[in-house]
Each structure stands twice: as structure tokens, then as C-alpha cells.
Amino acid sequence: MRRIRAVLAAALLAMVLPLAVASPAHAGPGLAIRGADVSSLAKSEALGGVYRYADGRRGDALAILRDAGVNYIRLKVWVNPADGYNTKTQVLAIAARAKALGQKVLVDFHYSDTWADPGKQTKPAAWENLSFDELRQAVYDHTADVLGALAAQGTPADMAQIGNELNGGLLWPDGRYDNWPGMAALLNAGYDAVKAVSPGTQVMLHLADGADNDLYRWWFDTAAQHGVRYDVIGLSYYPYWHGTIAEFQANINDVALRYRKPVVLVETAYPFTTADADGWENIITSAEPYPGYRATPGGQAAMVRELARVVRQVPNGLGLGLFYWEATWTGVPGNGWDPADPSSGNAWENQALFDYSGRALPGLNALGGS
Structure with missing residues (x-):
């Protein structure tokens, strides 16, 4: 069923230095949100992960992001994960560092002990x-x-997601797509909690398959019928999985106008190489995963600039910005995709915004200058 199809690959799966900063490659004002998901950063650092500016100097990963123009980070939260990461403890620590650098924070509640996505929403x-x-x-x-x-x-969090990639709902079966009253009650419980303890925090609802207009109209129309409350709409769009850029643009424009809500491309990524760094096969291995964009540092940067263009062109200024997914998830041994299996590898390191020596890639400047 198209509306709830699984994105299973997602399961395998937040001082200016001139040499690290490029001028924006577009005319006009930049996006309000130039964000990066850094959920894996705390574990990477604990296991010895190293991050460098483009010229090779070592630095704090968040500062490198900030100096390139990244003004927002995203952090996922699991309830009781097997490895003890992506919990409140790490969110508090990373958020404190980000806020000290002047960055804003989006908290992504999965309401699970592990990955929650269209293929699974496990309590x-x-x-x-x-x-x-x-x-x-x-x-x-x-x-x-x-x-x-x-x-x-x-x-305080600037934004919070109530659930992650909610195509088929959350906390199955109680909040599954075939039980909208239950889903609505759970989503509104999250909304009410946000506003009770952090009134200035904006609430996002987030779906995957960002080019699927039938999905978005069905989901948000039905949500409206059941009184679901929210402030912002988030979309995942990975160019090699989710349809053409033109289809994504048509959908994000329609969603913004139809529901009169700000929209954010809250997950996207693109490879900078086909090579593997950790012996665990990468999810994306094609030399040209999307037509016209090679799996090279230049191709990655070009894709980031193109997707930023799409968001800037959302009508009525409703396109807030974008988050690059897992910008700092480099190939650090032990920081694999499965929190229950320390031997699992990272199938995503060829899509990070740092290369295999830890240096910031041109894609980071493209993101920060978007």
C-alpha cells in the first residue's frame, strides 16, 4: 500500500574560519533553518570520533558546523535503547553545547527503544x-x-517532533493508520506536553516519502478531521528513494498552501563517494544515485544547493529550511546502526558531511550557505 509502504533501508540506518566557509551560492536571503541532524555525535565522540575543518585542523564538530553557517541541530530521543545513547542524557549535553554556540535545537521523539519509521513503530x-x-x-x-x-x-527546545516518519502512525497498534482516533489522542498528548512545559517550542509532525502528494493529502486531511494539533510540517525527501525533485517541489508547495503551515525538509542526504570506510556495506552505492548528481563531494554539495533552492521557492515564505540527516555519522568503529549489536557497522558514512579523514566537505558549506 503506497501510503504506508516501508522505507526499510532507513532502519539501517539532528569564530568564523574563512578557509571553512564559502559564500552563499544563491541570490537573496538565506533559509531560516540551515540544520543538521547530529544524533550519532555523542556516541561517535565517546568512541574517539575526530572532526576537522576543511583545512585539516581539528575542532569541535558543532563549532565546525556553526562556523560553516549551520544554525540548527536535530537530536532524536529513544526511550530505553540497548546502548544507552539517544536518550535525555545525551540530548541535554549536546543541546547545552549547541545553545552556547548560538544554535537552535529540534528534538525528535521516536517513542520507541530503537528506530521508528514507516516500516515499524514499535512500542x-x-x-x-x-x-x-x-x-x-x-x-x-x-x-x-x-x-x-x-x-x-x-x-529550551525550539522545536519538537511528536513521532518520526508518521506515515503509518506511531506506537503500533494503538496509534496505527487504521486507528485514527487512537493516533490523534497520542499525538495530541505529545502536543499538550510540549506546550505545558515549554510553551515557546513549536510542534512538528513529520512524514517520509516527501514527493508523495497522495500520502500527504490523505494523512493531513485525516489528521484535521480528528483534531490533531501541530505548528509545522516536516518532510523526509531522499532523492534516490522518494521520487523526482520536481515531484518533491510540487508536493512541498501544495502542502504549505493547503494546510497553511510552515514546512521543513527535515531529513535529506546524498553520498560524496561510493567507497566504504568501515567494512559494512553502504546503503547507497551507485556512482550517480540521482540523474545528474554524481556521488562525489561536488555532487553532494550540488544536491544540497538544489534542495535548498526548492525550499526557498515554497510560496508565501512558508519554506523554513532543511536539515541534513546524520551529518556527523562517520565510520567510527562501534558506532553502528543497531544499538543492540556493537559489531554492527554504519551504512551511512559515505553520506556524512565529513570525509573519511574527518574533514568537512563542500556539502557542509552548501548547507550553511543555503
């Missing part, structure tokens, strides 16, 4: 046997706990 183990009312309360309490802690340390 946290601790929530498996809860009644529906208890489950709804757990969503509220978990959301309030993380965002309340951020506010208490003086680094």
Missing part, C-alpha cells in the same frame, strides 16, 4: 503492556520529562 518495552490511557499518559510524561529538563537547564 518501548516498558510501555508494551500499558492500557491505552496509560500509554497516552506515558507519551505525555516522556515528552514533558525531556523538554522540561531542557527548559530547566536554560536550553
